[in-house]
Amino acid sequence: MENLLLWALYFLSFYAFLPAFISRTFGFRVFKKGRVEREIALTFDDGPDPEYTPKLLDLLAKYNAKATFFVVGSHAESQSELLRRMQEDGHIIGIHNYVHKSNWFMRPKTVRKQIEQTCDVIREATGVRSNYYRPPWGIVNVFDFARLGHYQIVLWSAIFGDWNAKLGAKKLQARMMKKLRPGEVVLLHDCGRTPGADVDAPANMLIALEAYLQEGVKRGYSFVGIDTLVKLTEEAKSQKQSWMKKSLIFLWLQYEKAFHLVFRLKQVGESNPAFHYRITTYGGQTVQLKDAARLVKGDKIVELHFDNRMLSSLAAASKSPLATGIKMLREVEHALPVLAESVKAEPQFSEVRAVYGVTMIHRGADRLGFQTMKLPDGWFARSTRIYLRVLMRVLTKKQTNVRAKERRVSIDPHMLLMPVERLMGYASKSTAIVQEDTIRMTDAVHRTLQTTADDTAPMGGNTTTAI
Numbered sequence: 001m002e003n004l005l006l007w008a009l010y011f012l013s014f015y016a017f018l019p020a021f022i023s024r025t026f027g028f029r030v031f032k033k034g035r036v037e038r039e040i041a042l043t044f045d046d047g048p049d050p051e052y053t054p055k056l057l058d059l060l061a062k063y064n065a066k067a068t069f070f071v072v073g074s075h076a077e078s079q080s081e082l083l084r085r086m087q088e089d090g091h092i093i094g095i096h097n098y099v100h101k102s103n104w105f106m107r108p109k110t111v112r113k114q115i116e117q118t119c120d121v122i123r124e125a126t127g128v129r130s131n132y133y134r135p136p137w138g139i140v141n142v143f144d145f146a147r148l149g150h151y152q153i154v155l156w157s158a159i160f161g162d163w164n165a166k167l168g169a170k171k172l173q174a175r176m177m178k179k180l181r182p183g184e185v186v187l188l189h190d191c192g193r194t195p196g197a198d199v200d201a202p203a204n205m206l207i208a209l210e211a212y213l214q215e216g217v218k219r220g221y222s223f224v225g226i227d228t229l230v231k232l233t234e235e236a237k238s239q240k241q242s243w244m245k246k247s248l249i250f251l252w253l254q255y256e257k258a259f260h261l262v263f264r265l266k267q268v269g270e271s272n273p274a275f276h277y278r279i280t281t282y283g284g285q286t287v288q289l290k291d292a293a294r295l296v297k298g299d300k301i302v303e304l305h306f307d308n309r310m311l312s313s314l315a316a317a318s319k320s321p322l323a324t325g326i327k328m329l330r331e332v333e334h335a336l337p338v339l340a341e342s343v344k345a346e347p348q349f350s351e352v353r354a355v356y357g358v359t360m361i362h363r364g365a366d367r368l369g370f371q372t373m374k375l376p377d378g379w380f381a382r383s384t385r386i387y388l389r390v391l392m393r394v395l396t397k398k399q400t401n402v403r404a405k406e407r408r409v410s411i412d413p414h415m416l417l418m419p420v421e422r423l424m425g426y427a428s429k430s431t432a433i434v435q436e437d438t439i440r441m442t443d444a445v446h447r448t449l450q451t452t453a454d455d456t457a458p459m460g461g462n463t464t465t466a467i
Contacts, residue, residue: 030140033157034183034229035236039222041185041229042067042209043156045096045134048075048082049191052202056190057085059206063213065223067091068154070134073098073118075191076125083125092225093122094132094154100194103135115151132226154226156187162205163189165198173208180216185229249312256308265305268342274335276305279348282356284415290371291419295354302343302420304357329364336368340427343420355418358384369425370416384413 034041042060047053048071060067069086071093076083086093097103098117106114115133122130133151140153158179162172179186188209192199216223259265260276267273280303287295295301306328314327343349358375359365365372375381 030153030155031185031226031230031233032155033185034233036182036229036232038182038220039224039229039232040180040182040216041226042188042223043070043094043134043154043185043226044068044188044190045070046075046100046189046191046194046197047071048079048086049193049202050079050082052192052206053079053082053190054085055206056202056209057082057089057091059210059213060091060223061089063217063223065213066225066228067223068094068132068226069190070094070096070132070154071118071122072096072100072191072194073114073121075193076118076121080125083122087126087128090225092132092227093126093128093130094134094226095119095122095130095151096134097136100136102137102139104139152230154185156185158184159187162208163192163194163197163201165192165201165204167201167204169204169207172204173211176208176212177215180212180219180221182221183229183233185226253309253312260305266342267307268335268339272310273307274310274331275339276307277302277339277343279303279343279346279352282353285376287373287415287417289354289417289419291421293353293419295356295417299353300348300351301354301356302339302352302423304339304355304416306359329368333368336423337426340423340425343423344427352420354420355416355423357416358413359416360413365416369422370418373415373417375413375415381413 042065044056044067047069053069066089069091071083073095083093095115095118097111098114098121101114103111119130122128131150131152132154134154138155158176160172160175160179161167176186188205189197190202190205191197192201213223263278265276265278268275268277279300282295282299282301283297286297289295310331311328314331339355343352343355346352355370375384
């Protein structure tokens with residue numbers, strides 16, 4: 001018997017207690033608070049109620065406030081008109097199970113059925129499928145994390161006990177005012193017909209809520225649906241670098257300085273260089289160039305490295321790897337004439353056969369006169385792939401849209417080669433011609449990159465990186 005109780009405790013801890021603790025404490029796989037400057041999300045559970053929900057909708061309309069209603073399916077079934085009004089007024093409708101019962105006491109299959117039943121009720125009334133779910137009492141089981149598919153689990157950051165009518169409107173208002181600040185996900189109840197609640201409690205909630213809305217509008221706050229708060233929070237997270245990321249970028253740039261010093265790289269241009277280069281000996285496999293010449297082991301090459309400080313600033317100012325890639329190639333286009341003049345002035349210029357580098361930005365590079373080739377399999381290709389994958393994660397912003405999550409970025413570094421004669425073509429052009437070509441090639445590169453957004457990634461470091 002003792003062993004049976006012990007195993008039961010282990011099961012409950014894994015199935016219910018631990019998931020609930022992790023989600024409520026650390027926000028694992030749930031949304032519970034926003035990172036915004038002036039938005040607040042009002043959420044209402046347990047409705048709709050034929051008496052109090054219409055009054056609530058009138059109050060929200062009075063203050064031009066949007067909210068999210070987590071409805072109980074059995075309550076919503078007979079309130080199709082209220083569901084339609086919620087949608088028409090611009091509110092979000094979420095799911096709160098078909099009956100107000102804890103997920104701890106239901107099998108995963110039953111929980112799923114409860115959710116789908118309520119989703120069907122909402123869809124039949126509004127024609128729209130719900131994407132948001134709040135489990136009763138905010139309690140999840142371990143399978144909720146994996147089996148809810150596209151549903152976003154939403155908890156809260158502010159709860160006041162408004163289901164208790166004895167609390168009174170004044171005490172409720174005082175509690176709510178302490179949580180009148182941006183980013184809060186406020187939990188209130190527009191129905192008292194669930195276990196443990198008082199039927200008339202929403203009357204106090206409406207009184208306190210009006211005072212809350214009045215003060216919020218006075219302070220310049222905006223009351224939004226949970227979809228807006230989630231979107232704004234994801235945007236804020238993507239723009240704000242963590243201390244760890246800042247530290248990694250700082251260390252990486254310091255390493256680059258040491259690398260340039262050790263290998264005596266020269267910068268292209270006097271300020272804000274796009275490139276660094278050195279003349280060295282080619283050590284790879286024989287390559288056939290476009291002009292019928294061959295690049296063989298021992299030939300002199302111009303080895304290119306993109307300036308990683310510039311890359312870091314471009315990535316920080318870009319919304320996606322695609323935008324970073326476009327900006328990088330534009331910098332390349334402007335820098336090629338300067339690079340040509342610098343290489344032409346080198347004492348070893350007459351021995352140079354080609355320009356060489358390794359990059360992830362290979363789509364569109366042929367428009368600039370480069371020849372692209374996959375790196376031969378081997379330790380260099382593997383180490384370069386790992387290195388560039390890390391840099392991409394450090395520098396570029398996380399993509400949160402559905403298509404970006406579904407796609408997998410292909411880390412496939414390529415060699416870029418350009419015969420030195422082609423490079424010298426940039427040096428011989430007048431400024432006007434270079435500018436005209438830059439505009440033409442930018443448009444071509446932009447069109448190419450638009451179709452290959454996932455191929456963009458950062459370059460640099462000691463993996464012999466070009467443009």
